[in-house]
Each structure stands twice: as C-alpha cells, then as structure tokens.
Amino acid sequence: MDRTPDLIAVARDQWRAVHPDTDTSSMDVVGRVLRAAAVLRRxxxxxxxxxxLNRAEFDLLCALRRSGAALTAGQLNEQTVSSxxxxxxxxxxxxxxxLLxxxxxEHDKRVARVQLTELGREVIDRAFHRNLAAERRLLDALxxxxxxxxxRGLADLLRALEGPPSG
Incomplete structure (x- = not known):
C-alpha cells in the first residue's frame, strides 16, 4: 500500500536547506500532533x-448529554471552549x-437553561456511538x-501545556 510521505520530515528537510543553522526539531512533535489532529478531524x-451534525454541534450536544442536567449558555461556553x-x-x-x-x-428569570429533547438524546447517542466506532477504526492500525x-505521551504533553488541573 502506498503511504503518504512523512510530510513533517519533508518540511524539516526543506527548512534545513533554507535555514541550515535553525533547529526545527520542535516540528517533530508539534507538526505531527497538528497534522494528526487535522487528519483525524477531517x-x-x-x-x-x-x-x-458538525463538530461544534456535536461537542455542544455531548456536553449536554454528559451533564445529565440543563446547562446555561455560559456553562456550555466553558465546556466547549466557544465564544x-x-x-x-x-x-x-x-x-x-x-434537538434541545x-x-x-426559575430562580433568576434573566438566565436560560438548555436541555436536550428526546430527539436530541437520540441524535447525540447515535452520533456518539458512530464517532467512537470511527475513532476505534482509525486507531486499529496501532x-x-x-x-x-x-x-501517556499526549497526556504528558497536555499537562505540560495546560498546567495542573484547577481544583
């Protein structure tokens, strides 16, 4: 089977020709993480x-489904890292x-709470299981x-980038 060349290695070689004295080793991790994320997302x-559904809708519906309760728009902003x-x-x-x-x-009339409808639960449960199955198929090659x-490596990277959990 023909494989896509390691585009990060190719890019590093190209940069080495343009800037031979520049350390591009960070691209080994960062470039590959970003490329893998783009391929996985696509x-x-x-x-x-x-x-x-699109990814943003999926993330929002997942946040509601996982919470098991009605959430405010602000809480959804935090959970989905959206504006x-x-x-x-x-x-x-x-x-x-x-879907929602x-x-x-009831305590503060200025605040709206959002919850899934029955149809919303059905749609997100179906999408969630399809997404997990697709993730599993993508990882089966490893x-x-x-x-x-x-x-473990990605968990370490995220801890280094995000810091310890706030608590």
Whole structure:
C-alpha cells in the first residue's frame, strides 16, 4: 500500500536547506500532533456530517448529554471552549431542529437553561456511538502497546501545556 510521505520530515528537510543553522526539531512533535489532529478531524467530521451534525454541534450536544442536567449558555461556553456568540447561534439552530429546548431559570428569570429533547438524546447517542466506532477504526492500525504509549505521551504533553488541573 502506498503511504503518504512523512510530510513533517519533508518540511524539516526543506527548512534545513533554507535555514541550515535553525533547529526545527520542535516540528517533530508539534507538526505531527497538528497534522494528526487535522487528519483525524477531517475523517471524524465526515462521520458526523453523515448524521447531520458538525463538530461544534456535536461537542455542544455531548456536553449536554454528559451533564445529565440543563446547562446555561455560559456553562456550555466553558465546556466547549466557544465564544458566547457562537454558542448562542448553535443553540438557536439546534433548538429549531428540535434537538434541545431552552427554559427560563426559575430562580433568576434573566438566565436560560438548555436541555436536550428526546430527539436530541437520540441524535447525540447515535452520533456518539458512530464517532467512537470511527475513532476505534482509525486507531486499529496501532498496536495496543503503541496506543498506550501514545496516550501517556499526549497526556504528558497536555499537562505540560495546560498546567495542573484547577481544583
């Protein structure tokens, strides 16, 4: 089977020709993580699109499903790392599709809470399981020991980048 060349190694070689005295070793990790993320996102986004969702809608619906409770738009912003305007637009679109409903908070009438409808639960459960199956297929090419090693390495990288959990 023909494999795509290691584009990061190719890029490093090209940069070495342009700037021979520049250390490009960071590209080994950062470049590969970014490239892997782009390839994974493209393939998984196709799975979500088949179910009528985009990644941002999927993430928002997953946050609601996992929480098991109604959430405010602000809480959804935090969980999905989205702007208020983007979340509001998604909420409006998903409500129009009948996947969620907004209700006024009984204690503070200025606050709206969002929760999944029955149709929303069905849609996100189906999309979630399809997405997990697709993720598993994508990782099947890795031996289990390599996947475990990669999991630990990426967890270490994220801890270094994000710092210790706030608590």
């Amino acid at each position: 393939r998984l986004d196709a799975v979500l699109a088949d179910g009528g 208020g305007a983007a979340t509001t637009k998604r909420l409006h679109h998903l409500a129009e599709r009948g 409903r907004r209700t006024v908070d 031996p289990e020991a390599r996947e475990d090693e990669l999991t």
